[in-house]
Amino acid sequence: MTSTSAVAFGASFPTQFTTSTTPARCRSKDRRVVQWLIAVWLLLSAAPLASQERRIAVTIDDLPAVSVADTAEVTFITTMLLEALEAHGVTAVGFVNAGKLGDDPTLRGIRIDVLRRWLAADHALGNHTAFHLSPNDVPLTASLADITAGDSVPRALSAEVGRPYRWFRQPYLHGGTTDSVRTSIDSVLSSLELRTSPVTVDPKDWLFAAAWRNAAATGNASGTKGVEKAFLDYAEAVLAYHERLAKTLTGGAIPHVLLLHANPMTAVVLDRLLARIHERRYAFVSLDEAMQDPVYARPDQYRGAVGLAWLQRQAMYQRGVRIDDNPLPPAWIEALAGVSDATVHP
Ligand SMILES: [Zn+2]
Numbered sequence: 001m002t003s004t005s006a007v008a009f010g011a012s013f014p015t016q017f018t019t020s021t022t023p024a025r026c027r028s029k030d031r032r033v034v035q036w037l038i039a040v041w042l043l044l045s046a047a048p049l050a051s052q053e054r055r056i057a058v059t060i061d062d063l064p065a066v067s068v069a070d071t072a073e074v075t076f077i078t079t080m081l082l083e084a085l086e087a088h089g090v091t092a093v094g095f096v097n098a099g100k101l102g103d104d105p106t107l108r109g110i111r112i113d114v115l116r117r118w119l120a121a122d123h124a125l126g127n128h129t130a131f132h133l134s135p136n137d138v139p140l141t142a143s144l145a146d147i148t149a150g151d152s153v154p155r156a157l158s159a160e161v162g163r164p165y166r167w168f169r170q171p172y173l174h175g176g177t178t179d180s181v182r183t184s185i186d187s188v189l190s191s192l193e194l195r196t197s198p199v200t201v202d203p204k205d206w207l208f209a210a211a212w213r214n215a216a217a218t219g220n221a222s223g224t225k226g227v228e229k230a231f232l233d234y235a236e237a238v239l240a241y242h243e244r245l246a247k248t249l250t251g252g253a254i255p256h257v258l259l260l261h262a263n264p265m266t267a268v269v270l271d272r273l274l275a276r277i278h279e280r281r282y283a284f285v286s287l288d289e290a291m292q293d294p295v296y297a298r299p300d301q302y303r304g305a306v307g308l309a310w311l312q313r314q315a316m317y318q319r320g321v322r323i324d325d326n327p328l329p330p331a332w333i334e335a336l337a338g339v340s341d342a343t344v345h346p
Contacts, residue, residue, distance in 0.1 A: 080267035095128035126167035173307030203235035
């Protein structure tokens with residue numbers, strides 16, 4: 001049922017009554033009943049539209065950039081990402097690896113200015129640890145210290161402009177493989193008044209970006225274009241997969257959280273990716289708004305070693321829900337990237 005049919009109905013229905021031959025008092029009563037019926041009709045016809053509105057929050061990890069070796073490249077990535085986000089009215093959260101700022105005063109200043117550009121463009125910053133250490137791979141003390149060391153810069157920069165600072169993103173989506181590690185991490189995050197931001201849609205842009213960089217290194221423009229197209233198709237397939245998983249787990253749609261990284265390929269394709277997502281009838285919302293959905297209040301019981309997305313973590317503890325049918329990146333992308341994406345196999 002569409003709003004168009006509701007409007008057509010509302011426009012024609014009262015006319016039949018006002019032209020009837022019933023007494024005036026009855027006509028007045030009838031009119032009130034009809035108005036009430038129309039109001040109910042409009043409400044009922046609008047409700048499915050509201051519930052059908054798809055929402056997604058955008059998050060960009062590894063700021064100031066995945067690789068900070070080339071300052072010109074970092075500037076290019078930042079400019080392209082910010083322009084694409086602005087063009088689509090997206091307010092994102094950028095998760096910072098403060099360790100990438102380095103100790104060189106000049107380079108550190110340049111990289112901090114990059115982070116300030118994100119804030120100036122109305123985005124928020126989050127803590128993604130200083131050196132991207134996985135709690136699944138390093139001693140607990142090192143992991144906790146990495147969270148603390150990654151906190152001061154994004155916190156101070158956010159405070160400078162009065163921007164809320166409240167999100168943490170796990171490196172590799174790793175959350176610790178034991179209850180005791182998880183409890184310790186949660187305790188540190190709680191003391192910092194940070195909340196872990198889950199991810200639902202992880203299109204593995206880091207993998208495609210590696211293939212893209214290798215294609216670019218050979219000077220093969222059609223090769224990079226092919227990687228970009230493969231990435232856009234794969235990202236949409238991953239989104240569709242998580243839409244289905246959300247319906248299985250919650251009975252409906254949820255606001256999704258998209259994970260991307262500050263790398264050259266994502267900078268180049270972000271405008272097209274956001275356009276594809278918008279064509280899929282998504283509205284872009286803030287991470288804060290997305291996190292208000294009850295699905296994100298569910299406990300995260302997953303203690304496995306693989307960095308699963310949020311719905312997959314939930315599905316692990318629901319009988320009969322498959323999570324091994326997620327789309328896989330094309331084999332030629334893995335070959336071109338020179339890395340295998342083990343994380344797609346739970
Ligand atoms: Zn990361």
